């Protein structure tokens with residue numbers, strides 16, 4: 001794999017088609033393209049306070065046609081992903097006279113993408129929407145696939161829509177300013193994509209994960225592009241998660257429970273990291289995964305630094321939480337599990353005793 005200049009990944013589902021443009025230092029060109037393509041449109045760039053502080057001025061310099069472009073900023077953090085912020089941003093759009101010819105650009109991490117995308121989905125019954133993701137997690141995961149939405153006190157992402165973007169621009173240079181603790185969230189999804197769908201990429205990570213984690217350019221770029229291709233491929237086969245897309249939930253059934261039980265003290269990446277370890281164990285215990293493959297997966301998770309957490313809870317609490325989480329699906333917990341390196345299956349029901357044993361092995365009993 002060579003270090004790419006700019007790569008274009010095409011996503012095409014029954015309902016939507018869009019390009020993901022990936023490269024370094026592509027922001028200037030992205031804005032030029034956007035201005036051209038959306039000539040005459042009024043453009044709202046929705047961003048959070050951290051991203052605005054770092055990139056606001058730099059981006060304003062690129063906006064030569066300022067009179068039709070506005071930067072709308074909200075307070076950074078998952079806590080802002082709610083109805084109130086949505087309402088405030090919508091009010092500002094109306095105050096500024098945004099009409100049907102609106103283009104909304106999400107500039108930021110997953111929180112910004114989800115919130116701005118949901119605004120785009122409902123403003124004037126839907127306006128065009130472009131994603132410019134700036135965190136590793138949003139670059140490999142949330143900016144593609146079309147899931148947008150906000151949180152509710154009852155849980156995360158409970159109000160939302162499928163609203164695919166018209167285009168995604170991924171400038172890998174955004175990673176230069178990303179705090180270290182945010183990196184691990186993206187690494188978890190990258191490793192997950194290899195485990196569930198691509199044995200070759202898994203082998204690449206086995207040899208190079210140290211350099212990927214350190215964000216060495218050639219290696220992180222390759223990893224992001226491989227991961228994006230895997231997600232794009234899955235999403236275009238099953239946009240609405242009626243089947244195959246469920247394999248993207250590998251590690252997330254146990255992972256989400258741990259995230260919630262820790263009151264979100266444990267980051268998404270680390271929770272999913274340990275979730276993947278436990279769900280790999282479950283796969284072996286129910287007899288669908290060879291123990292040598294389990295060992296390889298464990299080694300990669302360890303080398304990715306995804307298992308460095310000490311968190312005390314009980315197996316019972318975790319199991320209860322997985323059931324509560326799936327209340328909406330008649331109380332039946334279905335796991336996405338692993339049959340081999342690069343091969344996932346979904347819709348598997350697992351006996352509580354097996355889950356308990358796997359949790360015990362990981363020290364969570």
Ligand code: ADP
Pocket residue numbers: 048049050051054076077078108109110111112134135137138142174175177178179182185
């Ligand atoms: P995620 O992308 O992990 O879903 P957020 O949108 O909350 O979640 O982003 C995580 C944090 O990183 C936020 O505090 C956000 O303001 C900050 N952030 C996003 N992009 C960058 C960047 N390129 N450089 C520095 N901080 C960033």
Ligand code: ZN
Pocket residue numbers: 189252268272
């Ligand atoms: Zn995830």
